[in-house]
Amino acid sequence: KNQVEQSPQSLIILEGKNCTLQCNYTVSPFSNLRWYKQDTGRGPVSLTIMTFSENTKSNGRYTATLDADTKQSSLHITASQLSDSASYICVVSADFGNEKLTFGTGTRLTIIP
């Protein structure tokens, strides 16, 4: 069964600090991996999309890494800001001839001043 597991479930850090969120998946055959940011009461917004051949991708202070061999991804946030408080959702795509997305349940990140 295709699954996406995220850790930790929740995280609280001080403003200005760095943090790393983890995503492990069992999705196969792998097509791409996506990270989304979801602010409270809003829809998810795409941060990065990585294919099999990409092992790192940045979007401002967000850097995603992908290890397709170990089926792990991480999202690193540098110099956190209060606006980074949100849920971060890992989504892994399988390609069966048509694409199927499997969503993780997210990591809830809270930045405190």
Added chain:
Amino acid sequence: DAGVIQSPRHEVTEMGQEVTLRCKPISGHNSLFWYRQTMMRGLELLIYFNNNVPIDDSGMPEDRFSAKMPNASFSTLKIQPSEPRDSAVYFCASSLGERGGYYTGELFFGEGSRLTVL
């Protein structure tokens, strides 16, 4: 661009009533998705359309749920009759899909419709 527009943002109804959620996708996008989000299960795909045609409705929970896309700029998700377990946030998303919709492309989500069934 206005993004994906959903209405209503909030809906409170009583068990047994009909609920209709509406979605206007981003102009030019050819794929439209309906998702349901709960705390326990996260985001789950209900149905998706490509060029107004339903491609995969395997996520629709049961016959009480139905979705239509009469044209490229409008879709509805209907629940009849509604039950308390349908309470969730329903998201519509659109994308520029490829390969006849079999490749999702980058998803753009609306702000969601929060449904509460009493």
